[in-house]
Amino acid sequence: MRHKSDTTHISHDKAGHLSLSDPIIKLDNVQLTLTSRAGPVHILRGVSLAIPRGQSAAIVGPSGSGKTSLLMTMAGLERATSGRITVAGRDLGSLSEDNLAVLRGADMGIVFQSFHLVPTMTALENVALPMELAGETKAFETARDLLAEVGLSARVDHFPAELSGGEQQRVAIARALSRSPDILFADEPTGNLDGRTGKQIIELLFGLRERRGATLVIVTHDNKLAAMTDRVIRMTDGAIVADERTEPAMRAVSS
Template identity: 60%
Template sequence: MADSIIDLNDVRLVLSGNAGPIEIIKGISLSVGRGESIGLVGPSGSGKSSLLMLMGGLEQASAGRILALGHDLTAMDEDALARFRRQNMGIVFQSFHLIPTMTALENVAVPLELSGAPDAFARAAEELDAVGLSARMDHYPAQLSGGEQQRVALARAVVGRPAILLADEPTGNLDGATGATIMDLLFGLRDRHGATLILVTHAPELADRCDRIIRLQDGRIAGAETSRKVAE
């Protein structure tokens, strides 16, 4: 694909189980274009989240090659991968993974502080305002609703202006109305920052908001299609 931002070539993931090695990802090749939004769909156990973790360097491929922004993730050690993610990726999980002893503002500022940004708190405040939490910046996670915590997680994911935004079932722990609001914010932030978005979801209506839908089955790509949004 011209101007691709992520390229996977015959990627495999084998994990150890009680009954021996289990092949989770079975030879996937995929290119994601710069600025594209991809919906990864499929039944539970099909390998969606594992594929996302491989793209983010959170799992190490057992075989094959993964390039992100021209860098070979499969050749990096854990420290190099952590630095690459901090500089180039934002990740949103189903569980919010906020630091309970830090305020919303401090949680969002963490990746910038790790990068040595002098304006970490000003930029964190700007992103919290963008997700509608300007009045909740000094609250701790336990003082926030689930939807508010996910908004903080979204702000933290995009505060570093990442080129790649990965989201693993970001509405999975939220009710329908709150989840819809979070998805509006996610796509709005993606558009605002021009990031490439890769989204794991079980919800067809969310996948349809992406440019392209990749269907997984038993660790393989079972199909790929342009979403109805693009087709229309």
């Protein structure tokens, strides 16, 4: 099983090296405005934020507050209208779509609420796919190890339709870890799961994050989940209205 050292896969920009003390994610006055028939819609309004390497952070707020849009801009899946986003030492605004895809493949893992598994592929094939596309020769061997790490050794040959919601999310998490990312983004990872299964997925995510030393950014409506992170970022109407560090005792109780 591959486990990265503290410096593996960290990218560098032309200005210099990204040191371990630099934020792995940094946003400066980020705006996101989309057009509609009624006129421009301001989704993000001047968001500035720095997330250190290895930190866990929850983004919370009411529906429509911009939580998922913020995560999507950090992951390079949505282009900011203005401002600057730097991830793993790279200015996302300066990258082409192809280079953004390379950066996501090398440094980011993304877990969505809806799993996004390929229905005609087995669990093993779904996890191996990103590694195969990257030309890794041991893609299936690593995929089998990852599925074992998330507790699915007995389900590797099952298709998504043959798996429960919790099992599908485990496959999605294994796939997100397939390139050993430095950053793990999760958008409402328990939103489609019952309470007991959701708790198991959260324990899995935090356990993997602890073992691998990755930065974890979670969008959630769940206050108990948010309290398990190192930091809670609260949004309203496209802006950050509070940025709170959680107490270690709170995290222990929540877990």
